[in-house]
Amino acid sequence: MTIKQVYSPKQIEVLKGTLEKDWFITVLHGAKRSGKTKINNDLFLFELKRVREIADREGIKEPMYILAGVSSSTIQKNVLQELYNMYNIEPQFDKHGNFKLFGVKVVQAYTGNIGGVKSIRGMTSFGAYINEASLAVQSVFAEIVSRCSGTGARILSDTNPDNPEHWLKKEYIDKQNDNVLSFHFELDDNTFLSERYRKNIKDATPSGMFYERDILGSWVSADGVVYKDFDASKHYIHSKDLPELSTFFCGVDWGYEHWGSIVVLGEDEQGNTYLIEEHASQFEEIDYWVDVAKGIQERYGLRVPFWCDSARPEHVKRFQRERINAMNADKARLSGVESVAKKFKTNTLFICRDRVEKFPDEIYQYVWDKAKGEPIKQYDDVLDSLRYGIYNHNKPKTTVKLLKGGL
Known part of the structure; x- marks a missing residue:
């Protein structure tokens, strides 16, 4: 099986961009169903293996890594369930809801409110994966970033677009540099979806903001009447x-x-x-x-x-x-x-x-x-x-x- 049979051209672009050089934060942003989470889930596994190698060199028995999402149910649905379906990975959770994978302790954090980061306060993390990043409370996102101080720590994130004034866009996506990478996805970037499916989704998506965000992956403001398609x-x-x-x-x-x-x-x-x-x-x-x-x-x-x-x-x-x-x-x-x-x-x-x-x-x-x-x-x-x-x-x-x- 070739790489082109596994990943779309956009996903291959992300793979090359993240594997061929070092970085601190990567943001995958854009349309729903465009393949963002699939590639980030795989990068999450690559990152855990990389962290284990760093820990071995430094003599660290149990390095820690943060897996973050709005709630436990979104982490389950978007990340853990998909890893189970794709690779039969079934973590064994401890009483705190954490688990080990590839010799790395993965600590869950919830970004929907400030209390969701109590599990990571004081910890030194070798990286983080933040799912649905635009839904995170900004101070929680910042706290996760500050915890990633282990050697070579890197932060993966993905999100659907929001208001163009959103802090994630202004502070990270618009300021991309050698340390902050961003990749934009449109629905058509998911070449594993059939032409028929993509056409049907486009035809069914309401005009205006919903179409621009959900299909084109654009960070746009809503404008005009709400129900533009009412006739x-x-x-x-x-x-x-x-x-x-x-x-x-x-x-x-x-x-x-x-x-x-x-x-x-x-x-x-x-x-x-x-x-x-x-x-x-x-x-x-x-x-x-x-x-x-x-x-x-x-x-x-x-x-x-x-x-x-x-x-x-x-x-x-x-x-x-x-x-x-x-x-x-x-x-x-x-x-x-x-x-x-x-x-x-x-x-x-x-x-x-x-x-x-x-x-x-x-x-x-x-x-x-x-x-x-x-x-x-x-x-x-x-x-x-x-x-x-x-x-x-x-x-x-x-x-x-x-x-x-x-x-």
Whole structure:
């Protein structure tokens, strides 16, 4: 088997760039599914073997190395599970969640909050691998860098792009030199993906920021309206033209001074989604929303799920006491917005124009905050309930194989 059968040209470029000369930090950044993590996982193994050689020369019995990610589950999913699948590497964890590989003690650190680095304070590390680096708290990233003071220590990292003002881009990627290397990936750099797959992904990715980041791997700000692919001529239908719907679910955004909203969504056998009812009001108490929900149950069944804004837990509990199938929604904003935007892009989300009043006011006024890279919290009441419903209904229910010893 030749190297070209194992690695893409971009991955070979990274291999040559990192193996043929010394460096301190390498950042692989760019599009999703472009091959960044695969090559970094292999470089992680190369680095552990290199550290073991350095330790042997220096007479160090057990050198230490940092494996970092946002959480234990992301390290498991992105790194350890992939190493198990590819090479049948199954670490044996100690009671602290650390393990030995190639004679090197690998210490896990979590970058999502400042408490995640307590495991590495005071240690001398011979290197680090930081997965999803742009999601790291900056002070945590800096702490990991400062711990890498062993002889020849080097730091691997990878990330999807974020706001162009992000500290990782400004402080590391834009300042690359002999000690800091960076490699940019686009989706098309992953030549092991079929042309058909890449075309389908491009066709399904929402226009604007999502396309530029996810496909082109660019560090760009969001701009303009959030749902750029919404087209009134395509996505509005009349209720009399609704097909037969097989599944129903709801999204709930609580409100009082600002508008509260419950939307009812239906799905046909082809996976198309229809907004079939909009209920939006101001200055209403929870009794009003209970009555709305019970009316929905009468029309669509007692078990219809209501994905609710978790900001008002007392309202969710009231729904549950009233035997309404209410659940806290995962409110991840960008992921949720992307799930709705993708359905507009693929023409699989339709709005019953004769059953909505507030949606038409919001859809063209819901815009990006360029500084934060998130939608501005205005004109989002019905759109938030739409997001809660669609994102949580379609959220993958995946299970990850836990390696022996757990995380």
